[in-house]
Amino acid sequence: MELPLLTDLYQFTMAYGYWKSGRHREAAEFELFFREAPFQGGFTVYCGLEESLNFLRGFRFSRSDTDYLRSVMPSTVEEGFFHYLETVNAAEVTVTSFPEGSVVFPREPLMKVRGPLLVVQLLETTLLCLVNYASLVATNAARFRLAVGPEKRLLEMGLRRAQGPDGGLSASKYSYVGGFDCTSNVLAGKRFGIPVAGTVAHSYVTSFSSIDEVQGQTLQPADGQGGEVDFLKLSWTWLEEVCQLLKMPPHSTNVGELAAFISYAIAFPLSFLVVVDTYSVMMSGVPNFCAVALALHELGYKAVGVRLDSGDLARQSVEIRKIFRRCAERFNVPAFENLSIAVSNNISEKSLKLLTQMENEINVIGVGTHLVTCTLQPSLGCVYKLVQVNNQPRMKLSEDQEKTTIPGSKAVYRLYDGSDQPLLDLMTLGDEPPPEIGKEVKIYEVGKNIETQTVTPLRAELLHRVYFRNGQMLDSEPLPSITEVRSRAQRSLTNLSPQHRKLEDPHPYRVAVTEKLHRLLSALRRSSESRANLMQFSTGN
Amino acid sequence: MELPLLTDLYQFTMAYGYWKSGRHREAAEFELFFREAPFQGGFTVYCGLEESLNFLRGFRFSRSDTDYLRSVMPSTVEEGFFHYLETVNAAEVTVTSFPEGSVVFPREPLMKVRGPLLVVQLLETTLLCLVNYASLVATNAARFRLAVGPEKRLLEMGLRRAQGPDGGLSASKYSYVGGFDCTSNVLAGKRFGIPVAGTVAHSYVTSFSSIDEVQGQTLQPADGQGGEVDFLKLSWTWLEEVCQLLKMPPHSTNVGELAAFISYAIAFPLSFLVVVDTYSVMMSGVPNFCAVALALHELGYKAVGVRLDSGDLARQSVEIRKIFRRCAERFNVPAFENLSIAVSNNISEKSLKLLTQMENEINVIGVGTHLVTCTLQPSLGCVYKLVQVNNQPRMKLSEDQEKTTIPGSKAVYRLYDGSDQPLLDLMTLGDEPPPEIGKEVKIYEVGKNIETQTVTPLRAELLHRVYFRNGQMLDSEPLPSITEVRSRAQRSLTNLSPQHRKLEDPHPYRVAVTEKLHRLLSALRRSSESRANLMQFSTGN
Structure with a gap:
């Protein structure tokens, strides 16, 4: 199947907008996440990574694709854009992701996709299509x-x-x-x-x-x-x-x-x-x-x-x-x-x-x-949001508070207690050091407007791995067989405490952000609310 | 995609059973139908025909397919079966069907598939897969x-x-x-x-x-x-x-x-x-x-x-x-x-x-x-049931009354009243003459154990057409373009009376059988209940 064309038309109109304003090669990062675990449950089994990476490997547009696009896009679109599209591929794309089969939670980036703005924008719909149903049905089966x-x-x-x-x-x-x-x-x-x-x-x-x-x-x-x-x-x-x-x-x-x-x-x-x-x-x-x-x-x-x-x-x-x-x-x-x-x-x-x-x-x-068909909830609402352009964090505010995104390129750690039980998943900004073992960390739970909490992790596991760089799968992260993915899923579920794993009224597993990320979030929100220019905030500050 | 292998394993174990008992070339007819319109509605838009016919045209097993089957079927399966499978195709299959985009109702055969028992059995799952979702989502869109x-x-x-x-x-x-x-x-x-x-x-x-x-x-x-x-x-x-x-x-x-x-x-x-x-x-x-x-x-x-x-x-x-x-x-x-x-x-x-x-x-x-995803009902329950072998009608009784099938090869007529409004759909046995215009017809509504009703049709439209014979699409029934299919669907819906078309609590559109078909049904049921041999009943009597 011609996967690169299996996407929404607006990806191409946006791509043209970027191209036309000369921004198409700006360094961007999108992240793929969901806002709520399906089936009113406490967990999600993340799947679809291997298919996503295969899609990236073959990502390019044929002459027949650009001919078709030319026929449906407005006549004002310049010819140079279609020629440019024919040169586009995933050679400058980097994908960082949870391993396939991981148990994952709302709001954490399952997959981070970094590369030229135009390219990573074009990947959105296909990646969502490949991850959403795969993760939904794996979770249902679990x-x-x-x-x-x-x-x-x-x-x-x-x-x-x-x-x-x-x-x-x-x-x-x-x-x-x-x-x-x-x-x-x-x-x-x-x-x-x-x-x-x-x-x-x-x-x-x-x-x-x-x-x-x-x-x-x-x-x-x-x-x-x-x-x-x-x-x-x-x-x-x-x-x-x-x-x-x-x-x-x-x-x-x-x-x-x-x-x-x-x-x-x-x-x-x-x-x-x-x-x-x-x-x-x-x-x-x-x-x-x-x-x-x-x-x-x-x-x-x-x-x-x-x-x-x-x-x-x-x-x-x-x-x-x-x-x-x-x-x-x-x-x-x-x-x-x-x-x-x-x-x-x-x-x-x-x-x-x-x-x-x-x-x-x-x-x-x-x-x-x-x-x-996952009758109880036939779709997982994964979304793919821009979090950074030219190393500047971006966020989408929304009148639906729930639709607001968490800005910046993030790392995710799973913090464990003394008996090696997962305590929570902590998102840090990419340039923050990892949480220190045995030391109290200030955290802010996502989706809760309450005061700071603290945790003291006795182990911190960096959850993301780099799977794809320069158009290639990485030898350092060979993709596991389906049996290994299945084992990971079963193992991750077993490690989860019974109250997070239970099918009805589970205790929500905590996902939190560091103080620094929390400050960035608040600053960008205030800045946008006061309609100031978002430019002044960056991960560097 | 290798569609012929996209089926349930039991199709192959059954195929071997037929082959082993020398019954694989017996003339059989299956029909594809559903038992209830989706979304608690009154109608269904039938789709998936063209894809089904394309599947039939390419229906054959490669050496790699039979190699795989050999590796997963019991070791007692004889080698000759796999060789036979490699010769199988749809050259002796006939498909009679409603036109794609037709408005259809519970229990009427959307598609009749006739051919050698082994072949038409093997087609089941793929045909269901191609029709079920296509019809479901078209109906949802409607x-x-x-x-x-x-x-x-x-x-x-x-x-x-x-x-x-x-x-x-x-x-x-x-x-x-x-x-x-x-x-x-x-x-x-x-x-x-x-x-x-x-x-x-x-x-x-x-x-x-x-x-x-x-x-x-x-x-x-x-x-x-x-x-x-x-x-x-x-x-x-x-x-x-x-x-x-x-x-x-x-x-x-x-x-x-x-x-x-x-x-x-x-x-x-x-x-x-x-x-x-x-x-x-x-x-x-x-x-x-x-x-x-x-x-x-x-x-x-x-x-x-x-x-x-x-x-x-x-x-x-x-x-x-x-x-x-x-x-x-x-x-x-x-x-x-x-x-x-x-x-x-x-x-x-x-x-x-x-x-x-x-x-x-x-x-x-x-x-x-x-x-x-058709959240309201994410699947249409089309099934594919054997109705005839060697010109002898077959039925499946069930302790779930609903799962009982209607035996015999059937024709379906849409009967219209004086103002050319559809009255009901009438199923006749294949060898019955069409209902006479202007003459009272005795009918038995499907799923209702009540006395005979009568209707006097002023027009009777034969709903099925033969689309596929001897492995080929028929020139006499060229497949319509998607725009034509869309027009048919919209026209069929418009022709339906408002009380059958309304989205909630619609008045059920009547589907009925003729007296002769009703008698066959009763006889087969009695016969099975009294555990007698089903052999004695045939459409000829």
Whole structure:
């Protein structure tokens, strides 16, 4: 995709404004941040860095791009601008960022982008597009993981409900980072090396209507000894046993479903897992499954389990487990006790929480729509704001106090207490020394107009790293694999204290600024309010 | 993107099941439908057809795809299956569909996909992914258009909040189809020929801090007569006049903002539209704008207007219009009365409705997040269900009554009354004759277990068309341009009666089945409930 053109038109009109007034090569710094953690939660998992850096590497405009721009921009735009655009790339851009997968908080710069004013302005929309959804869905996935605990297996299966092909790919990738175990999305598996999973849908079951459709099919015992066995006959016999055990009329289950299960077992004797709610779970799906699974076990194979896609999932899982246990006991097949029960059916964070609070025998949970569309809050409001031009700090005041920005190029430190628990994140101006260990630091909490607080850090971790300089990724910061990003996310979440991590009414994690940054902020605000020239304030003072 | 692999793994495990049991070439038909209109509304705008057909044209698996599949599917899968997969394409697939942009209703097949069982099964997830979001966002856009009425200009600007690059492209494309006028998304403009719009962001304004930054820049009068004019000086003079008119201290506005406006006006003398809320709308942004716009007018240019991105948009627009009128009168510049006022700021369907009910002077509305993420309901639940195999109807019963499907290959007619108003959509079995004009037809409304109704259509429109056969688009149904699709959507919505079209508590549009289809449905349900063999029922009986 032609990412450099995937941006808002106003980036180009602004670029022309800069060019026309000869300011296009002034040194500027933008920062990318959000104002509030999504889902009324306390944390955000930062993602999208690698894709952003790849975008930067390929950032240039083709002749066809400038031809198009010429056709839509006002006729007063000078030809020289389009020629200049054709020379533009990210060779003078520096990107400093949190590592991908970090747990981040409101108002701190996730990414700082420094370079010629015209270039870094043009990057805005694409960078936001690459970071916003990636971070949102990773955070959502992390919440599902926290809601369900570490034991149950989580499968992402939202491709069909995502915002088109690439929305689906991103959803799979970043759900994995957020803590899911696998995806149904094959292309995501191929591209990113994420584990993939899935067996059968209802259409497979309904495509069979008669036992004739599997007549004559055979299966060899697992140990390869003895000849092919008539697997239909074997399953049919087991169905009689199962119906007797369950006190059902013999062969009262749906035969199309039975045929589907038999054919699937012949195809996948080592990975037999089928959906059991096409007709009736307890009167057809489960008895049919047990019959075919017992036939497999007789031949030395092991069935995997069942999937439920409707109804009361917790209650049904308990009932099904009981049947599995009865089969295990009656037919002396201990493995039956531990068959897997997978569920899906429009699962949300809320329903997942309820599910885990109820008695249940569920092993695997598939989540689609609510995960990939982030129903609770379908967007993360990352913004990209100018904080410095020619080493002079800039800020945007606003009648919405919330939209006011924090000026200047900043470093962010995570300060830890004596037990190595994070105390808060502290933003300093770029030219300030790092906070001194064991010494009291004056801080001002962001978004609170209260008096100074003090903290005494016993460790201070500089959170940003330089990832990109002179148009190149840096060898000093090789990009981690997706598994490493996933581990970082899980580790960062674990390090967070439970009151910051909890899904509802979390205690807000503190983000603060130093005294010097606080003074700059107040001075620029006063200066703007008194409508004086902003020029006189600089980080140097 | 390798779309054929952008699907759920279970499509391949099912495909193997079909192949292994020798059923892969059986003639099957799936249909794509949804169960409920989104946003608790009465209608859905169907989109995604063209992209679906393009996907079909390129549908084949590469060696690298089958290599990947071999690595993730169970080791029991036979090699012959992967070889077979490499031969698979859409050459035997037929697609019958509503035209793109049609207004459609729950339960009717939007798209019917017929072909070899294995192939049409494999298409499921990708088709759903291509239709679901496209239709959802087009419908959402149509609702914004209905909420605001035909007069105001609607700009889509959601790229930065979409689900990644392609989510953003789809959002722009289908918002236009749904009734938006233009997009901020440049690539969407280039790819689809959608009008693009946009001027400046706050960063442009904050990047200027001093009047020095535009010193020495000049502008030639519009008629090319006379020499270059010192535009800074001219604007400065006008600012004095404006401040006097508005009873403000002279030059009390923010000078950085003034500098930004002057530089932008020099760059775009024929399309001067700037954002006026970087500092204070009434104390800085509007006076600065008026000064620069008046300077432009003095030189024979025409300013375009202002944009607001915060605060009470309706109230501010009224106040700004008053100032424009005062300027028009005092300085004898009539064009000032009709300057454009554009607004944005997290606009939702609800806030848009409120806005239009209030006194306002707004001309252009930019909508981002709520449009592209469809906050009110971020997914459309289209599903793809098997309705027929080997000319035998199939249905999926479910313990969730709602999830039960309607069996058989169906045609859909829109029946009209004497005043050519749509009465209802009627589904017939494929081999039934069309409803007779002027003759009473027995119908059964879908989802209602009530007695027969009758209608007497005075016109019956067959809604489906065949778009794809033998791996090819059909010349008989050339795909319409995006503008034609947009017109169809707007026309279809206009034809819909107001009570079906209204955004809240709409009267449900009726979708019904014929007596014959109703009988088939009942018979299959009874048959399954009595666990008999489904084989005996066919469309032929």
